[in-house]
Amino acid sequence: MNKLKTGDQVIVLTGRDKGKRGTVSARIDVDHLLVDGVNVSKKHVKPNPLKGTTGGIVDKTMPIHQSNVAIFNPASGKADRVGIKLLADGKKVRVFKSSGEEIKA
Structure with a gap:
């Protein structure tokens, strides 16, 4: 069971975006996540007339390692x-370690 899932509110612990909050938009692989508004870089793209895309500089969200983010607890x-x-019924649920309350996702 993954401890961080799509849709979770997370806060960045290290790096240039330290302290920023965002929502997990996707899991890239076992260790990397895409978080909205975090680790955004500029990418130069060529125009492609066959696809109808224009060229220029676009903002692209890059993956961040899951060890560099922690789930945000709205209560604290x-x-x-x-x-x-x-x-008791055999289901596994995710809980906050500090309070023991269930994470609603």
């Missing part, structure tokens, strides 16, 4: 760790 207003709890 800070970053938190994620734990996995087994319910």
